[in-house]
């Protein structure tokens with residue numbers, strides 16, 4: 001097996017102790033240096049504080065690693081030319097010995113292969129605005145339609161076409177529930193302006209849904225637990241609307257396409273909100289990591 005699972009993660013999975021998968025694209029391509037390394041370490045510590053084992057996932061020198069040591073995390077945060085790998089890139093990276101960070105799609109796939117059921121991130125990828133022209137829909141969605149994993153996120157990134165993404169989630173048959181809310185969260189914002197059909201109130205309820213998924217069997221799709229950033233920590237909605245419009249314009253003008261779009265927009269928002277979007281992003285991720293650890297715990301206690 002090509003997968004390299006750290007001893008700590010393997011032991012925890014084998015003993016059915018709680019494990020939380022963490023993605024690495026947010027570290028390498030989603031957050032500015034040197035803050036990104038601090039965040040990577042802080043998120044792992046937050047998982048441990050809840051009594052679970054963190055499994056940050058990345059590809060290092062062609063080896064997909066589940067569970068990184070500090071030196072490996074430092075490479076993810078600081079190495080120049082570190083690639084961004086969706087799940088389709090995994091075989092190419094493995095065969096060529098490349099190194100790269102894994103997006104939600106690649107992380108979910110590798111986590112599931114390693115027997116890790118719960119995964120925390122910031123915001124999922126989805127359908128980009130102008131989709132009809134560019135056909136830009138994140139590979140996150142298609143992969144989650146056929147992978148049995150629970151993703152705790154603050155909805156989908158607000159740079160996207162949120163209603164179109166919600167529609168695609170429905171079409172693809174991916175279960176979505178708000179956590180403590182009947183509103184779909186908006187990543188930097190607590191409320192995207194769109195409702196969700198289902199609400200979960202406790203980690204135990206999330207674990208019940210996971211058990212029901214297994215009892216029902218195929219298709220092997222994901223569960224999205226959409227956990228809003230606390231209102232006190234969200235980005236000012238008015239600032240968000242204004243700067244996002246500028247960011248989309250700048251992205252088009254710069255001719256950025258494909259994998260470059262999401263990192264460009266996130267970076268633009270950080271620089272033009274005086275870091276306020278970064279604070280909101282971090283608050284969202286922190287909350288998601290904590291909740292994911294609690295769901296992983298409820299899942300293993302069943």
Ligand code: PSU
Pocket residue numbers: 023025026029030031102103104105121122123124125126137138139140258259260261262266281285
């Ligand atoms: N969440 C964040 N920051 C990020 C991402 C998610 O808070 O940078 C990353 C995830 O790895 C997600 C990716 O899979 O952005 C989506 O990129 P794309 O739109 O190119 O599929």
Ligand code: MN
Pocket residue numbers: 136137138139258259261
């Ligand atoms: Mn894309």
